Amino acid sequence: MKYDIKDINLADLGKRRILWADKDMPVLSKIRERFEKEKPFAGLKMSCCLHVTAETANLVRTLKAGGADVVLCASNPLSTQDDVAASLVRDFGIPVFAIKGEDNETYYKHLESAIAHSPNITMDDGADLVSEILKNHPELYGQILGSMEETTTGVIRLKAMEKNNVLKFPVIAVNDVQTKYMFDNRYGTGQSTLDGIIRATDVLLAGKTFVIAGYGWCGRGLAERAKGMGANVIVTEVNPIKALEAAMDGFRVMEMIDAVKEADIICTVTGNIHVLRKEHFEVMKDGCYICNSGHFDVEIDIPALKELAEEINENVRNFVDEYVLADGRKIYLLAEGRLVNLSAAEGHPASVMDMSFATQALASEYVVKNKDKLENKVYVLPEEIEQDIAFTKLATMGIKIDQLTEEQKEYLSAWEIGT
Structure with missing residues (x-):
């Protein structure tokens, strides 16, 4: 074989x-x-x-x-x-x-x-x-x-x-x-992404500002769990419906260029390219952790980050690379921009x-x-x-649910009964 x-x-x-x-x-x-x-x-x-x-x-x-x-x-x-x-x-x-x-x-x-x-x-x-x-x-x-x-x-x-x-x-x-998608993407990605971030960084989430790019099923699952661990969650979106949903779920919603200025941790879960890019790196806080839980390692523009860096220190912790910018600010990239939940944790x-x-x-x-x-x-x-x-x-799981009665089935298939 x-x-x-x-x-x-x-x-x-x-x-x-x-x-x-x-x-x-x-x-x-x-x-x-x-x-x-x-x-x-x-x-x-x-x-x-x-x-x-x-x-x-x-x-x-x-x-x-x-x-x-x-x-x-x-x-x-x-x-x-x-x-x-x-x-x-x-x-x-x-x-x-x-x-x-x-x-x-x-x-x-x-x-x-x-x-x-x-x-x-x-x-x-x-x-x-x-x-x-x-x-x-x-x-x-x-x-x-x-x-x-x-x-x-x-x-x-x-x-x-x-x-x-x-x-x-x-x-x-x-x-x-x-x-x-209602379970794997929401509950699985939400929990395993936080698991990967915590294993890689040993960061305490309580009190941190956590920016999540994308409010699909993965993003909303991650937002719910980060909030549950005491983080102040900001959501960024390009879809007005999802942005509205995030706002009504109680999260702050803003443009990425403003969100990165406050962020202690940023995680992309969009499935798109270059969600974090040069203009964002230039205004990030010193010590910001950035990571990705979308499938490919393209959501963070890593080549642009390398161009800005005066010094790159690999593996300052397992799955953590330190990028030192010209003004002395440090940005920490987790798991080389790949899936942090599967790279730094167990999925x-x-x-x-x-x-x-x-x-x-x-x-x-x-x-x-x-x-x-x-x-x-x-x-x-x-x-x-x-x-x-x-x-x-x-x-x-030992859970039983109700079944429709014949009367209920008939009611749901009929149109005659009104007010």
């Missing part, structure tokens, strides 16, 4: 972490039990480009249980948990191409290894795998039944591909499914990834079952699949 990981001897720790996460992923476990019996992916090859974490390990275990021939590569150079990668190779027989801290050349070499698997189904977190296939591997177009996309940034890219008529196979926008808790990865698994099954009906477009899952995941999650 071919693979490329840091050290196979890390596997013991990795296996413990995988099984620890598994106990908090009961919905995915139930799906895995069914897949083992039904083998929906028998005879199919799957290439997954995801964050190589303990939670992801349980997803690829589930796909393999369903009969798939699976390989896994990293979707981010800093998010790989090397011990998990080792355990997947040694204990679960799944080839992995991922090393934490790999350079750009190695990252794309690992992508090519996943493509060389000649997949029938792909799974992405950021759309790098699909992008590489579309640009460089036309020989695979006809054999790919579909792809799954995990994150907001990837969905944005895929919708652009569809609009430009370059998408050659159907894609399920898993990120746009309620059982993903989302398993219990919330349970629903996201259950959605991934069922989306893959949906693609196989409907391969003759799907066009080369970006789709969301049917609502009944979301409902099934939500009901199963509630059951594992």
Whole structure:
């Protein structure tokens, strides 16, 4: 079996972490039990480009249980948990191409290894795998039944591909499914981003001014949790509806050029490029921490920061680089501008990834079952699949909910009854 990981001897720790996460992923476990019996992916090859974490390990275990021939590569150079990668190779027989801290050349070499698997189904977190296939591997177009996309940034890219008529196979926008974005993006990103910031800096959030760029599901989750830890939260936005929502949720809303003058900590969660740039660095407070929890390392204009810096001191703490400007001010960049929650911490808790990865698994099954009906477009899952995941999650939490009576069903489907 071919693979490329840091050290196979890390596997013991990795296996413990995988099984620890598994106990908090009961919905995915139930799906895995069914897949083992039904083998929906028998005879199919799957290439997954995801964050190589303990939670992801349980997803690829589930796909393999369903009969798939699976390989896994990293979707981010800093998010790989090397011990998990080792355990997947040694204990679960799944080839992995991922090393934490790999350079750009190695990252794309690992992508090519996943493509060389000649997949029938792909799974992405950021759309790098699909992008590489579309640009460089036309020989695979006809054999790919579909792809799954995990994150907001990837969905944005895929919708652009569809609009430009370059998408050659159907894609399920898993990120746009309620059982993903309402929980993973909000509760997962909110908690894990703060976890990464605190681990990297040891900062006390209470009393600090915390600026959050973007008030989508990730931004609002982060804002809620930062506020809950005593931070004074400022939100910046370009969307007037989201800005209004942030204001009515009790947060200060202002332009970034003004917000950075007050900020002790700034985190970008927009999915866009150069949200923090030269004019912002020039007026930031001395000692400001800046970080990103959007998918790619482009939200902070790092080249511009390097040009302004008179001195750069790397790793003054783990995952913290110090940029000293000409006037003596210091700006601290966390995790090289990459996903701070996965680089400096462990990513989302398993219990919330349970629903996201259950959605991934069922989306893959949906693609196989409907391969003759799907066009080369970006789709969301049917609502009944979301409902099934939500009901199963509630059951594992010991929560029961009411059901509509026949009278209520009739009332909701009728129009005659008025005031």
